Amino acid sequence: MRVAVIDYDKCNPDKCGHFLCERVCPVNRMGGEAIIIDEENYKPIIQEASCTGCGICVHKCPFNAITIVNLPEQLSEDCVHRYGVNGFVLYRLPVIKEGMVVGILGPNGIGKTTAVKILAGQLLPNLCGDNDSWDNVIKAFRGNELQNYFEKLKNKEIKPVVKPQYVDLIPKVVKGKVRDLLKRADERGLFDKVVKELELEGILDREIRQLSGGELQRVAIAAAVLRDAHFYFFDEPSSYLDIRQRLKAARLIRKLAAEGKSVLAVEHDLAVLDYLSDIIHVVYGKPGAYGIFSMPKGTRVGINIFLDGYLPDENVRFRPYEIRFTKLSERKSQTGEVLVEYPSLVKDYGSFRLEVEGGELYKGEVVGIVGPNGIGKTTFVKMLAGVEEPTEGKVEWELKVSYKPQYIKADYEGTVFELLSKIDASKLMSSFYKTELLNPLGIPELYDRSVNELSGGELQRVAVTACLLRDADLYLLDEPSAYLDVEQRLAVSRAIRHLMEKNEKTALVVEHDVLMIDYISDRLIVFEGEPGKFGKATKPMGMREGMNRFLASVGITFRRDPDTGRPRANKEGSVKDREQKERGEYYYA
Ligand code: ADP
Numbered sequence: 001m002r003v004a005v006i007d008y009d010k011c012n013p014d015k016c017g018h019f020l021c022e023r024v025c026p027v028n029r030m031g032g033e034a035i036i037i038d039e040e041n042y043k044p045i046i047q048e049a050s051c052t053g054c055g056i057c058v059h060k061c062p063f064n065a066i067t068i069v070n071l072p073e074q075l076s077e078d079c080v081h082r083y084g085v086n087g088f089v090l091y092r093l094p095v096i097k098e099g100m101v102v103g104i105l106g107p108n109g110i111g112k113t114t115a116v117k118i119l120a121g122q123l124l125p126n127l128c129g130d131n132d133s134w135d136n137v138i139k140a141f142r143g144n145e146l147q148n149y150f151e152k153l154k155n156k157e158i159k160p161v162v163k164p165q166y167v168d169l170i171p172k173v174v175k176g177k178v179r180d181l182l183k184r185a186d187e188r189g190l191f192d193k194v195v196k197e198l199e200l201e202g203i204l205d206r207e208i209r210q211l212s213g214g215e216l217q218r219v220a221i222a223a224a225v226l227r228d229a230h231f232y233f234f235d236e237p238s239s240y241l242d243i244r245q246r247l248k249a250a251r252l253i254r255k256l257a258a259e260g261k262s263v264l265a266v267e268h269d270l271a272v273l274d275y276l277s278d279i280i281h282v283v284y285g286k287p288g289a290y291g292i293f294s295m296p297k298g299t300r301v302g303i304n305i306f307l308d309g310y311l312p313d314e315n316v317r318f319r320p321y322e323i324r325f326t327k328l329s330e331r332k333s334q335t336g337e338v339l340v341e342y343p344s345l346v347k348d349y350g351s352f353r354l355e356v357e358g359g360e361l362y363k364g365e366v367v368g369i370v371g372p373n374g375i376g377k378t379t380f381v382k383m384l385a386g387v388e389e390p391t392e393g394k395v396e397w398e399l400k401v402s403y404k405p406q407y408i409k410a411d412y413e414g415t416v417f418e419l420l421s422k423i424d425a426s427k428l429m430s431s432f433y434k435t436e437l438l439n440p441l442g443i444p445e446l447y448d449r450s451v452n453e454l455s456g457g458e459l460q461r462v463a464v465t466a467c468l469l470r471d472a473d474l475y476l477l478d479e480p481s482a483y484l485d486v487e488q489r490l491a492v493s494r495a496i497r498h499l500m501e502k503n504e505k506t507a508l509v510v511e512h513d514v515l516m517i518d519y520i521s522d523r524l525i526v527f528e529g530e531p532g533k534f535g536k537a538t539k540p541m542g543m544r545e546g547m548n549r550f551l552a553s554v555g556i557t558f559r560r561d562p563d564t565g566r567p568r569a570n571k572e573g574s575v576k577d578r579e580q581k582e583r584g585e586y587y588y589a
Pocket residue numbers: 083087088107108109110111112113114115287288289
């Protein structure tokens with residue numbers, strides 16, 4: 001079965017020399033019609049039945065607008081929805097089970113939201129034809145676990161609640177105080193409980209428009225949990241939250257399932273997804289072109305398959321490499337040459353005071369920075385970057401520093417290529433940087449785009465790339481995972497690790513994603529104190545000591561998966577959790 005998808009946002013027939021694809025297509029040249037021109041919309045259409053799949057048009061199109069794939073014939077029976085001729089195609093849907101949290105794991109643009117819109121009854125799937133009724137959907141899913149669900153959906157017996165992905169957009173549509181919003185949502189009489197669990201007491205009388213990203217996220221999760229529904233969907237519940245808040249939110253969502261509700265969650269922080277889910281669907285394919293929901297897997301197996309990049313039962317490799325984590329005991333520690341020693345520092349804002357213990361940094365190492373929100377991590381990094389003056393102590397060094405701030409602005413007039421060429425044009429051509437940084441982060445596809453039109457995730461990838469392209473001794477990256485999907489997080493982690501190792505450079509990385517921290521860090525700086533009031537930063541310490549100290553303050557233990565080596569959060573109160581807490585081993589080596 002051949003599927004041809006054209007990204008009409010990228011396609012520009014005037015700029016490719018007038019329908020280049022049509023002119024180079026061998027079928028057309030022989031008098032056939034694999035590509036026809038839709039004169040009305042001034043766009044090409046690929047007729048899948050006539051196309052031989054030679055791929056010439058794919059390579060010739062200067063804007064990478066065309067995707068042609070050959071998919072197994074039997075998949076055609078599982079086609080759920082197609083956004084028009086040559087549009088994105090979705091195959092299969094996730095299962096929905098009462099009393100279970102079903103986790104969805106896959107990159108952005110792969111059809112997760114489309115699937116949820118269908119399950120929430122907001123989008124009638126066309127079954128990749130001209131379907132116009134829910135009755136046909138029920139027929140198509142006969143014998144499938146979803147048949148019953150769709151029957152109820154058709155009879156309006158299912159009430160869905162959705163926690164949206166972009167919580168920053170909430171103030172545009174919801175006005176008023178947090179208390180009033182949550183009181184209106186409180187259909188289950190759980191207001192006090194939920195407010196306490198998500199620590200919202202202090203902001204109940206704030207206006208929605210005054211809230212920070214992390215506060216908006218917790219309010220949105222609370223509002224969803226308070227509703228009385230059958231089906232709950234949480235799209236990226238961990239964005240903007242620190243690790244403790246992420247796990248608290250996850251616990252609350254799990255409680256919904258324990259009460260018999262059906263829950264679906266998309267999450268890009270793998271430690272959180274692991275903690276949250278009972279079963280998992282891996283979604284694979286090509287973002288923007290097609291997406292396939294795998295059969296449901298157990299959580300451990302599902303995440304491991306994802307890290308392997310290979311689905312054994314479907315015999316599909318969806319990533320050319322696998323991701324492996326090294327045990328702490330096998331990592332190098334402080335073997336390199338000292339890069340620099342920095343002194344003890346204090347920053348006093350009046351209402352907030354930060355004390356930093358002085359320490360040393362080594363060449364070729366990555367130091368992770370962990371701690372709750374509002375504890376001074378960004379302030380510390382800004383002092384090292386020379387953006388903020390310490391109140392006591394001085395950062396006096398001759399180092400070249402490259403800094404990626406937490407909040408990135410798109411205030412550049414020009415294209416991505418122009419921006420990056422100004423930093424270092426030769427590295428854009430180097431095969432080392434292409435392999436280690438540019439290609440894995442999908443940067444060449446963005447070259448022609450205007451910087452000020454990029455989405456959050458695109459801008460983050462460009463900002464991380466810009467930071468790593470600069471010639472520097474010390475790289476400071478404040479939350480590089482924000483807005484990135486799981487695949488991009490893995491790519492960014494690998495790029496940071498490899499570049500520091502191979503170039504013998506040093507990086508400090510502020511991060512909440514535990515798998516990323518584990519993957520990239522040689523040592524850790526731990527922030528402790530009382531968020532918003534007082535923060536204290538330790539000097540860099542070994543991973544084991546640092547993680548133990550950090551996780552003890554969060555009250556959660558991790559073990560290692562025997563196959564991939566990845567850290568897995570223990571369920572609270574489990575045998576392992578109790579044993580590890582007793583021994584003070586919060587982070588298993
Ligand atoms: P995800 O939630 O995994 O990021 P989506 O389900 O939002 O993915 O979108 C998958 C793809 O479907 C997008 O890349 C886009 O190309 C396409 N798409 C989404 N909505 C529409 C639409 N209304 N019309 C045409 N194409 C769409």
